[in-house]
Amino acid sequence: RKEVEQDPGPFNVPEGATVAFxxxxxxxxxxxxxxxxxxxxxxPKLLMSVYSSGNEDGRFTAQLNRASQYISLLIRDxxxxxxxxxxxxxxxxxxxxxxxxxxxxxxx
Amino acid sequence: ExxxxxxxxxxxxxxxxxxxxxxxxxxxxxxxxxxxxxxxxPLELMxxxxxxxxxxxxxxxxxxxxxxxxxxxxxxxxxxLQPEDSALYLCASSQGPPGLYGYTFGSGTRLTVV
Numbered sequence: 001r002k003e004v005e006q007d008p009g010p011f012n013v014p015e016g017a018t019v020a021f022x023x024x025x026x027x028x029x030x031x032x033x034x035x036x037x038x039x040x041x042x043x044p045k046l047l048m049s050v051y052s053s054g055n056e057d058g059r060f061t062a063q064l065n066r067a068s069q070y071i072s073l074l075i076r077d078x079x080x081x082x083x084x085x086x087x088x089x090x091x092x093x094x095x096x097x098x099x100x101x102x103x104x105x106x107x108x
Numbered sequence: 109e110x111x112x113x114x115x116x117x118x119x120x121x122x123x124x125x126x127x128x129x130x131x132x133x134x135x136x137x138x139x140x141x142x143x144x145x146x147x148x149x150p151l152e153l154m155x156x157x158x159x160x161x162x163x164x165x166x167x168x169x170x171x172x173x174x175x176x177x178x179x180x181x182x183x184x185x186x187x188x189l190q191p192e193d194s195a196l197y198l199c200a201s202s203q204g205p206p207g208l209y210g211y212t213f214g215s216g217t218r219l220t221v222v
Binding site: 049096 | 139141148149150151153156158163164198205206207208210211213214215216218
């Protein structure tokens with residue numbers, strides 16, 4: 001079983017749509033959780049951390065369910081510039097473990 | 109400018125060549141990492157250096173040899189690679205436990221082995 005599992009997509013959505021990505025992780029001892037964004041042929045960049053209480057950053061909302069070992073990312077009012085691959089990331093002590101990513105394509 | 113600089117950006121090498129990838133950070137971070145990213149696969153951790161000491165070697169073949177001469181520089185020496193080693197090689201650094209601070213990535217070196 002993969003340590004971090006994501007639906008690879010692609011998710012093709014129109015501008016203004018709301019889209020949600022899900023992720024599951026296998027290690028119940030995982031301590032920290034993140035969403036990274038990776039544009040085509042670029043490096044991954046931190047989008048936001050994910051907290052148990054849920055957290056929001058503008059149009060982006062992240063949720064964590066430790067009992068189900070499940071992480072989500074919700075993007076509201078999608079923009080063309082949101083087109084990218086979204087990587088679910090968990091931390092075990094001294095390193096980050098990445099999912100394969102979910103590709104989002106927002107069209108006009 | 110990400111704060112972590114990788115050179116070269118692109119590299120094409122034959123299976124008998126020897127080359128090196130370079131990573132440099134002047135963020136004052138204590139830990140540096142090499143990751144491999146292949147198509148449709150998650151980022152694979154290769155090596156971890158903390159305070160210039162290698163703390164993890166994730167079962168990487170010996171044709172990949174890391175070197176960390178100081179806390180700002182990290183190299184990946186390559187020799188007798190195989191075509192399946194073609195990938196994006198990403199360097200990252202962290203100012204502390206990555207669970208607290210995350211990583212800063214370099215732009216990567218896109219390697220093609222012919």
